[in-house]
Amino acid sequence: MQKLRSFFVSSAGFFLDGYDLSVISFALYFITEEMRLNSSEEGLVSSASLIGMTVGALIFGFLADKVGRKKLMGIDLIFFMVFGITSALSQDFTQLFISRLLLGIGIGGDYPVSSTIMSEFSPARSRGKYLVAAISLYWVGTLIASVANLTFLGLYEFWRYTFLFGALISLPIIILRIKLDESPRWLASKGLLANKELNTEIENKGVNGIKELFKNPLLPYVLAVSSVWFLFDVASYGIGLYYPLVLKEFAFPSNVEVLYSTMAIAVGALLGYLIAVSAIDSLGRRKVLLIGLGGMASLLVLGGVTMIKGAVLVPYFMSFVALEQWAGAVTLFYPTEIFPTSVRSTAQGFATSVSRIGAILGVYFFPSMVHSLGFSASLIVFGITSVVAFALSFITYRETKRKELEETTIGKILPASNN
Numbered sequence: 001m002q003k004l005r006s007f008f009v010s011s012a013g014f015f016l017d018g019y020d021l022s023v024i025s026f027a028l029y030f031i032t033e034e035m036r037l038n039s040s041e042e043g044l045v046s047s048a049s050l051i052g053m054t055v056g057a058l059i060f061g062f063l064a065d066k067v068g069r070k071k072l073m074g075i076d077l078i079f080f081m082v083f084g085i086t087s088a089l090s091q092d093f094t095q096l097f098i099s100r101l102l103l104g105i106g107i108g109g110d111y112p113v114s115s116t117i118m119s120e121f122s123p124a125r126s127r128g129k130y131l132v133a134a135i136s137l138y139w140v141g142t143l144i145a146s147v148a149n150l151t152f153l154g155l156y157e158f159w160r161y162t163f164l165f166g167a168l169i170s171l172p173i174i175i176l177r178i179k180l181d182e183s184p185r186w187l188a189s190k191g192l193l194a195n196k197e198l199n200t201e202i203e204n205k206g207v208n209g210i211k212e213l214f215k216n217p218l219l220p221y222v223l224a225v226s227s228v229w230f231l232f233d234v235a236s237y238g239i240g241l242y243y244p245l246v247l248k249e250f251a252f253p254s255n256v257e258v259l260y261s262t263m264a265i266a267v268g269a270l271l272g273y274l275i276a277v278s279a280i281d282s283l284g285r286r287k288v289l290l291i292g293l294g295g296m297a298s299l300l301v302l303g304g305v306t307m308i309k310g311a312v313l314v315p316y317f318m319s320f321v322a323l324e325q326w327a328g329a330v331t332l333f334y335p336t337e338i339f340p341t342s343v344r345s346t347a348q349g350f351a352t353s354v355s356r357i358g359a360i361l362g363v364y365f366f367p368s369m370v371h372s373l374g375f376s377a378s379l380i381v382f383g384i385t386s387v388v389a390f391a392l393s394f395i396t397y398r399e400t401k402r403k404e405l406e407e408t409t410i411g412k413i414l415p416a417s418n419n
Helices: 002-035 039-067 075-089 093-121 124-152 158-177 184-189 200-204 210-214 219-240 243-250 255-279 285-305 313-333 344-373 375-396
Strands: none
Touching (some): 002 039, 002 093, 002 255, 039 075, 039 093, 075 093, 075 158, 093 124, 093 184, 093 313, 093 344, 184 200, 210 219, 210 344, 219 243, 219 285, 219 313, 219 375, 255 313, 344 375
8 A cells, every 4th residue: 555655646746747738728728818818828828837847857857866856756746736826816928827837847847756766666577567657647637637627617717726726636745745755776876875786886887977968878868868759749749738629620619529528538548558557568668669659650640641630530539649658658767767876867857858848849839830731731740750759769769678777777887788
């Protein structure tokens, strides 16, 4: 029971991320009308939390390697709670943009901290299962967001209540996180815990600072994981944040139908994760990633060529997100398996930050792409980015399944096996 509680508490940041981004994707249509936002302001509001995540991931990732994982796991969600409340109370574009920007700093900060501590606590033979299951909570958050939207939809300015609800559910998570233990691997990397299996030399592998991330032998891997995650997020977030708006424009006029369809898409994603959980430690990271990216690329191009629209968009997006999760899970946690403890969270934070830039580009330019090129052509453009990510992954990613972090991490000493 203790292990299960620790799992959910440490991975709850992904749940809150899914909730937040899904809430804004549906609410944006109403906020734009109520606050009379122009197209530029609409794009900035939709991408504000992603911009904040870019900053938060860098700052918290670096700090987690300096002061420890545990100390930051409550602080990042305090950002989410406080600025979730101010988002709900916002009266104009400036207030809403700043609130969501600061909220995003907390979510972004949680990515490197939570994924790092999950990786460091998980057993080698089932580490992939734990990490994929943790990330699947993103779509549980998406599902709960749709339920919240349905619950409050009849109220005046209902989106304020959904924002406030998201902020309040973070409070018990913050309280429970205070009781979590520090990562033994981080303690060992700082010389605060030593035994035969965990010590400073084994954990750090001769890597002692952030500057060494951008030198050999780590630099090629930093570039590879950041680039693949960047390309993945261009398509994943570029389309994903607009599922409600796409469904409303090209499939259903009813807001209730849109919400139920969004819930169905979330179920598709969870089914994809369910299969990925059973496959990640048997097929391995590399195959799961390539199947996911290949499936994404194929579906995007197919949807563009066939000019898909109407009710069939629901099973289409359900299939897309199911495969998308295979790729998304690996791109998110893979950096925590290949970088040594001394810079693990910093590397994860850097890769997260780069990926959010891809997400911002996708989210900001998707509406204008649809306006100028059309929905079908936009799908093909995202399909091409997925093809490039597939090719880069095929060349650069190596297998880490069922190996201890001592084997998979790269450094100046005790080099990891290339098998």
